[in-house]
Amino acid sequence: MNVLVTGGCGFIGSNLVKYLRRERPDWKIVNLDKLTYAGNLETLADLEGDPQHVFVRGDIGNRELVEHLLVQHSIDAVMHLAAESHVDRSILGPEIFVTTNVLGTQQLLEASRARGVKRFLMVSTDEVYGSLGPTGAFTEVSPLQPSSPYSASKTSSDLIALAYHHTFKMDVVVTRCSNNYGRYQFPEKLIPLMVVNALHDKPLPVYGDGANVRDWLHVEDHCQGLLVALEKGRAGEVYNIGGGSERRNIEIVKGILGLLNKPESLIQYVADRPGHDRRYAIDPAKIRAELGWKAKHTFEEGLADTVKWYVENRAWWERVTSGAYRQYFDTQYKTR
Template sequence: MSTNVLVTGGCGFIGSNLVRYLLRERPDWKVVNLDRLTYAGNLENLADLADDARHVFVHGDVGDRACVDRVLQEHAIDCVLHLAAESHVDRSIEGPAVFVTTNVLGTQQLLEACRARGLRRFVQVSTDEVYGSLGPSGAFTETSPLQPSSPYSASKTGADLLALAYHHTYGLDVVVTRCSNNYGRYQFPEKLIPRMVVNALRNQKLPVYGDGQHVRDWLHVEDHCQGLLQALERGRAGEVYNLGGGAERKNLDLVKGILAALGKPESLIEFVTDRPGHDRRYAIDPAKSRRELGWTPAHSFEAGLADTVRWYVEHPEWWERVLSGEYRRTVTLTH
């Protein structure tokens, strides 16, 4: 059966990879991409789809009910993959308000529109950060307590709980996914890996927060996209699925690995003041996703990181336009 799927936030890092992934894996689907084009939204991430009529870009806000109603109706949407969000922890510490507006209130508006329309499925794309921080051992399961530390993760927790409440109260078919740190092509250079690669390529300092011993569990963005498709097609309504890469790395080791891959000296590393409320360690137990969705990540971290670093080396025009702000002038790519 062909599907008209709405991807929100499809011009961001994961969203743009997901739009491309869906069109490759499900060639008869139509993918409608609703994105407000904040600083993180970049139409150039989808430049290769400019002539592909299966992708429809709509410039709009998930919190704009009239806009969402129109998109759902006009494109006969049957499923939603909701990724649109403010996504950067440091920005949420500097200015939390927009995180509540988009991640909590925007999600609620979108849920309300979907409830009114009666969708086949709503996938709330969330994060392991809702579980807070781990000690040196153990991993998050879907029943771990919700203990978000930052305004970002608190806003995602609020959104997840609203989505689940729309299932329990109104019967909307909701699945929540929570995944670990993604890496790959088209990631905005405010996040650890692209920031370090781009700084190293420009021979600038690489700022490592605190002692650099914080641990993240890295997941290749394509493996995440696969998990989202499987959650959409195979997940049970009202359930939460954790998606993790099984690749725990200390930040400092990762940064040293990037410098080695680029042939740059470790003297570029600069230890800077730690992030307030900085979660020490994340790790995901993916057993439920493996068992119920049949999901396992395909990429090894070493190969995936090498490919990602190479992509940034070979595409300076992409990140130079991001750093200069030129990318925000791209306004075409509509059908």
């Protein structure tokens, strides 16, 4: 089997490429990534010289390039993860979110249709459903009510992918998963940002009252869910993937400080994210019943392992947090 993974140098993509190399050693993985600020080829340094992993720097919106790769490598399936992924950035500058997530995805779908790709896995998000009240959980038939430019762009790409199934009979499967955490996450997202700031004894910026809830999923569990959906999912279906680990942001921040033996006085409440979704929770009953998938990691064990990894891999995040990231971070702070 030859698989095109898009965004394979990002957080989930790099974990997925490594996971596939371990779990499906005979597969060839072609990794198409533009290497934006979020893409880091160094993360895949241990795959250097691996003939089953081919890295190509390029844009999913470059149809000619994509079609060339699909033919050159006789690609059977596409796992589409490349995206602009950060909600705060989409508030500062929505345009690239539409360009990459909406237009880029459509070009990728069109190229895949033209070249007869047998299965297209669209990696979407639970943010398509918008925000929940204090109870209940998103199912695959919950209304789509995205709030941010990021989630609206992901909803668009998710629906375009489904439209390619309905209209052109393309074999498309969509997964919508909750907040991932784990190794190699760019330190702009809640967990790695808080770990890195705490290690520098810098303030930990908690938005609003810190009581927003996310449903955390270990990235390895997500990768397993993606593989199961790719291999066994039914064409035209949507599968929610969730960790069953709802936590308030402030609990997580305090947990990280506890693991690092740092004082809670580092916590700084800051202005809320505009349009901040209050709560996400996933009902994963469908993927469990149909495909037999279930999250294996507990949040406490996974968080401890992740924090330990950041402590032990300072060189990775120190390189990542230079340059463009720092510039972005300064802008973020000036606008709050």
